[in-house]
Amino acid sequence: MTAPLLALLDGTLADVTAPLVRADDLGVVRGDGVFDAALVRVGADGAPLVRDRQAHLDRLERSAEILHLPEPDRAGFERAIDALVAAWDFDAQPEALVRLVLTRGPESGGDPTAFALMAPLAASVVAERERGVAITLLGRGHDGDEVAAMPWLLPGAKSLSYSINMAAKRHAVRHGFDDVVFVAPSGRLLEGPTSTLVVDRGGALLTPSQDGILASITLEHLMRDAPGAGLEVAFAPLEPDDLRTADGAWLLSSGRLVAHVTSVDGEPLPRSPLDAEVRRILDV
Amino acid sequence: MTAPLLALLDGTLADVTAPLVRADDLGVVRGDGVFDAALVRVGADGAPLVRDRQAHLDRLERSAEILHLPEPDRAGFERAIDALVAAWDFDAQPEALVRLVLTRGPESGGDPTAFALMAPLAASVVAERERGVAITLLGRGHDGDEVAAMPWLLPGAKSLSYSINMAAKRHAVRHGFDDVVFVAPSGRLLEGPTSTLVVDRGGALLTPSQDGILASITLEHLMRDAPGAGLEVAFAPLEPDDLRTADGAWLLSSGRLVAHVTSVDGEPLPRSPLDAEVRRILDV
Structure with missing residues (x-):
């Protein structure tokens, strides 16, 4: 680099x-x-x-x-x-x-x-906007809503203590994946180590409730501008099966902007019919 | 400083x-x-x-x-x-x-x-060996045994990502306490942000199972040398009430070595009859 x-x-x-x-x-x-x-x-x-x-x-x-x-x-x-x-x-x-x-x-x-x-x-990051990412689901050890009520756990802060996020991403790469979505002990999907998950279920764009996870600026952008394109993005409790049987999914982040999820732990995921529209809204 | x-x-x-x-x-x-x-x-x-x-x-x-x-x-x-x-x-x-x-x-x-x-x-740290610490119990958001099975969460590593440990300690001090013991969602006691808990229950020294928490070198020392003094230290699942009704408790760490717990969320805790013996074993 x-x-x-x-x-x-x-x-x-x-x-x-x-x-x-x-x-x-x-x-x-x-x-x-x-x-x-x-x-x-x-x-x-x-x-x-x-x-x-x-x-x-x-x-x-x-x-x-x-x-x-x-x-x-x-x-x-x-x-x-x-x-x-x-x-x-x-x-x-x-x-x-x-x-x-x-x-x-x-x-x-x-x-x-x-x-x-x-x-x-990095060129590899830019490339993921087009080729997407194969993700793996990894336990995060805690529930977002529980952590949200514990300010000493620094929910919502982008602290410099990112070693777990980095380790999870290395773990994924060592196992042949590109990226990670964390899962709480309750089975709820949370977020990626450096990204936010959005899922297309039958044309509805859903994203995990942000209790205890980082507020995504790219998601804010999507939520603000989606209605103008006739789309809506809603917070929803999501579990792994909601992702595996989705019509498509994306990871949003400030640098990469958007990468569609190509597979979840090896099971292929289709590219959402709304993919082009989401990219247009995000001005990718 | x-x-x-x-x-x-x-x-x-x-x-x-x-x-x-x-x-x-x-x-x-x-x-x-x-x-x-x-x-x-x-x-x-x-x-x-x-x-x-x-x-x-x-x-x-x-x-x-x-x-x-x-x-x-x-x-x-x-x-x-x-x-x-x-x-x-x-x-x-x-x-x-x-x-x-x-x-x-x-x-x-x-x-x-x-x-x-x-x-x-720090003189204040040295002083806590004698005057003890008033602690507060704070949620840690995750269970130790769960995290132990998730290497990407870096269980057992002393990483530089200590911002949550520091924040928990600041939170305690802002609320009039000296230190913290973390509690898992399951109700199990875990460890302090920079220390290990040992409890005296009727003359038995008990410490939380170290699954997913940092292996304490001071605890190792105590476990190795306690039998020579007729004492034993055992791992045990401990809950807040086991601490609140204990005959005494200590926080162990490499610098402070030992500080007895004087109170738990404001409820006084007695000084263990084994306190002097524990200090002698640890060569405080």
Whole structure:
């Protein structure tokens, strides 16, 4: 993978290969911080566009609030994003992911650590928009609605403690799958490690209730614009069989945007008749 | 808090206030790495001793294996520990915690990041050995035995993704408690965010089954040496009432070693008649 560009909150670029973070930063030693990530690419008017920029900054603020971190320096993150977008070579890399990071800072005291990274969207990720993903269902160990009532479990926050999400994805790849959907002990479908599930059941678009799972900005976009196209997206309790017998399904995320589910634990899933419409709504 | 000392795996000390870790290190942006921590203090012979040094290095190796990280450079961590111990001023700070950290390295590729930190054990932590801790029971959202069968949830690994543990502890402190014991949805007691529970029930020392929770080195120590003192420690399924009606209880951890539980959600708990014996066995 190409090294990303790095920007500080004063709007200057820094060398990403030079160390930036202290060894005793709580973001390093405790995964104690938050992040968010948005897609950047050239829009219809030829100018680069940070997709849902304000929604991502809003969610970063919400995540910080859930972790009782100081309020993110929004103007600083805006400056960092602007610096990265201005420096990016969109001819060479037409799509990039900008990631905003805020940690609690050094354990022995000091200011929070904050920076923004911008990296090319991997070609393999872009390809999944067209070829879809073979998924496996993996237990998540807990129920979303239960966790939603336990703020100390940080439901709804995009924390830096993503090692389980990463491990689940590695587990899937080692077993020949592309991605994961987590299942609660109750049998309810939850979300992917870095994505949100939407299922087509007879023309109705359904997505797991977001209690205790991360609010998806791509899903918000779909929910907002689907009615204009005569479609509706509803929250619903979904179980594995609802997915296996669906007319199609997708994983939504901010970078990949959409990938249709081609199979569930090896059983093929059809491509939804609404697939083209969903992509149009999401402006893929 | 005093800034810690920092050592690299070549055995040299580095300035902890200077950045060491890249912004795109997976330890920072994903909490993707492992750590372990051991107590260091002057032993009976007057020489500094890293308590259970090899057991902590063993556990670091197991954690790395669970995360599919490269095997830790054990000789390098030994060098780093030696450098830190040699540089430490035990007259000024008689007790310290040495922390070993290994991350997956930069996201765009490169070697794992590894270092060791040594910080004074906070006076408030040392004081809890004598004054004990008021605890609150908080839901953990999942059952240990369920998680034990799901390797992608990283059961048994001391990963850098500790934000939930930190959040639970902050939640407790905000509500007037000192520490936390997690409870599974099944009602089983699990562990503390950074400690292991041991309960005295009528002279029997009981601790929650370690399925899906972190193997405690302090507990291992207690289990190994208790029989020599005529005591035994057994794994048992424990529920909140087993704790509330106990003859006493302790939280064990590598730095604090032992803190007796003074109350559970405000209900006082007696100090166990075995308290002095437990401390003697643990060489507190």
